[in-house]
Every structure is written in structure tokens, then in C-alpha cells.
Amino acid sequence: MIYENSFLVEGKTFKNAGHVSSQVKNLLQKMKFSKEVVRRAAIVTYEAEINICSYAERGKIILRVKPEEINIEAIDEGQGIADIELAMEEGYSTATPKIVHMGFGAGMGLANIKRFSDVFRITSEVGKGTHLEMIIRA
Amino acid sequence: MKLREVKEILEAEVFVGHDQLDMEVKTAFGADLMSDVLAFAKAGSLLLTGLTNPQVVRTSDVLDIAAIIIVRGKRPLIETILLAEELKIPLLGTRYILFETAGRLYAHGIVGCVERVAEKRDFS
Ligand SMILES: Nc1ncnc2c1ncn2[C@@H]1O[C@H](COP(=O)(O)OP(=O)(O)OP(=O)(O)O)[C@@H](O)[C@H]1O
Ligand SMILES: [Mg+2]
Numbered sequence: 001m002i003y004e005n006s007f008l009v010e011g012k013t014f015k016n017a018g019h020v021s022s023q024v025k026n027l028l029q030k031m032k033f034s035k036e037v038v039r040r041a042a043i044v045t046y047e048a049e050i051n052i053c054s055y056a057e058r059g060k061i062i063l064r065v066k067p068e069e070i071n072i073e074a075i076d077e078g079q080g081i082a083d084i085e086l087a088m089e090e091g092y093s094t095a096t097p098k099i100v101h102m103g104f105g106a107g108m109g110l111a112n113i114k115r116f117s118d119v120f121r122i123t124s125e126v127g128k129g130t131h132l133e134m135i136i137r138a
Numbered sequence: 139m140k141l142r143e144v145k146e147i148l149e150a151e152v153f154v155g156h157d158q159l160d161m162e163v164k165t166a167f168g169a170d171l172m173s174d175v176l177a178f179a180k181a182g183s184l185l186l187t188g189l190t191n192p193q194v195v196r197t198s199d200v201l202d203i204a205a206i207i208i209v210r211g212k213r214p215l216i217e218t219i220l221l222a223e224e225l226k227i228p229l230l231g232t233r234y235i236l237f238e239t240a241g242r243l244y245a246h247g248i249v250g251c252v253e254r255v256a257e258k259r260d261f262s
């Protein structure tokens with residue numbers, strides 16, 4: 001492990017939405033990962049962060065960096081996801097008008113995370129929260 | 139083409155990035171839905187959008203979007219301008235509608251960052 005850090009994400013508000021992702025992106029850039037790897041890591045972090053800002057009460061994003069891979073976990077406390085398979089489908093969304101007003105809620109986020117990461121795991125418990133793990137290989 | 143020419147073609151107002159107008163751009167993507175921008179836009183492209191909130195800038199930062207053009211004469215929110223300044227992303231505004239904005243740029247050689255969506259998408 002060359003680097004590990006944890007960032008808090010406020011839930012149910014877009015006030016600082018994306019702030020953590022910008023920080024993660026900056027850190028990875030400084031560590032001299034390729035543009036493509038940094039971009040993929042930034043995209044999956046951002047999608048996960050926006051979901052916490054949209055649906056969860058509170059959450060955190062943990063970044064673990066090794067020379068060969070970047071591991072990003074997004075852990076939240078909140079409503080959780082009842083049917084993960086359905087949530088993963090492109091186009092499925094329960095976004096409120098507030099979320100749509102911010103430009104989100106197309107139901108593409110989780111599918112996008114899967115597409116941009118080399119390894120993607122998701123677990124969730126209704127009424128408790130959601131846990132995503134994404135690995136990007138350098 | 140230089141961002142300066144984009145500004146002239148679109149008779150655009152520059153909210154942020156007066157010092158970055160010499161940047162070269164070749165491609166663009168247009169959408170009001172940030173979810174779609176995240177799924178389809180490519181690094182180094184212009185983003186044409188009618189959305190004016192700070193999420194446009196955050197999304198552009200994440201994707202390495204070269205510059206943002208707000209269409210339909212909308213004014214960006216002050217938080218949006220401040221964030222664009224912080225993240226050093228040029229932010230312009232034009233009174234042309236999205237269709238006209240895209241058409242005018244296309245006529246001058248700017249093309250879509252993807253022509254059409256592949257059946258099976260990749261992440262280049
Ligand atoms: N962290 C989370 N907590 C609770 N529910 C979630 C969470 N993340 C996703 N969901 C549920 O899964 C659905 C699909 O999520 P996904 O990110 O794919 O799309 P979206 O957020 O609705 O829209 P988009 O990401 O395209 O802007 C959401 O609408 C929501 O119902
Ligand atoms: Mg989402």
C-alpha cells in the first residue's frame with residue numbers, strides 16, 4: 001500500500017457533491033497514474049459519490065492505492081437497495097425531481113461504474129445502507 | 139480550432155477562462171443530462187449544455203472536459219462560475235439554442251466526440 005485515505009460524504013444534499021471525487025482525482029494525478037486510469041477512477045468515484053448525495057443519509061469513500069491498482073470503496077448508511085439486479089439495469093431510477101433538477105437520475109450510474117472498473121462488487125441491506133467496491137488496475 | 143474561434147462563432151460571452159482561449163478543441167458532446175455526459179463524453183471535448191448548476195463543472199472536471207458552453211442564453215449560477223474558476227475550466231455562454239450551437243460548430247469542423255453509440259460500449 002502506498003496510500004490510504006477516507007473521505008466523508010454528506011447525504012441527501014448536493015451542496016458539496018463531487019468534492020471528494022475531485023480530491024481523489026487530484027491525488028491520483030499527483031501519483032502519476034496514466035490519464036486514462038485517473039479518469040476511470042474519477043468517474044466511478046463520482047458516480048458513487050453522487051449516489052450517496054442522492055439517496056443515502058451519510059457515507060464515506062475510502063481510497064487505497066497500490067502501484068498496480070486503485071481500490072475505491074463507497075460505504076453509506078441509508079435506505080439501501082432492495083433489488084440490486086434491477087438497480088444495475090440501465091434506465092432504472094428512483095430519482096426525485098430534486099435529483100433530476102441537478103442533471104442526474106437517468107439510471108446509468110451503477111452500469112457506468114461497472115463498465116469503467118475492472119472489478120465491481122455491490123452489496124446492500126434495505127434500511128441499513130449500501131457498500132460498493134471498485135478496483136481499477138493501473 | 140482554438141477556443142477563441144468557438145467563442146466568435148457562437149458570439150459567446152466568456153464567464154471563466156479569458157486566459158485559456160488559445161486551447162485547441164476538435165470534438166464536442168451536447169446533453170442536459172449529466173448522467174449521459176458521464177456515460178458518453180470523451181476527454182478533451184467541449185460540453186454543450188443547458189444546465190447551469192455547479193454539477194456541470196464537477197462532471198466536466200471528472201471527465202477532463204476542455205470547456206463548457208452554456209446554451210440558450212442561460213446564465214450560470216454564481217457557485218458554478220466560482221467552481222469553474224477554482225477548477226480552471228473555461229465557461230462560456232451563447233444565446234444560440236443547442237441545435238444551432240452544435241450545427242454552427244459542426245459547419246466549422248468540430249465533430250461529435252462519438253459519432254454514435256456502439257452496441258457494446260468501451261471506455262476509451
Ligand atoms: N447508495 C445508494 N443508496 C440507495 N439507493 C441507491 C444507491 N445507489 C443507487 N441506488 C438506487 O439504484 C438506482 C439506480 O442507481 P444509478 O446510479 O444506476 O442511477 P441513478 O442514480 O438513478 O441515475 P444516474 O446515476 O444515471 O444519474 C437509483 O435510482 C436508486 O434507486
Ligand atoms: Mg446514480
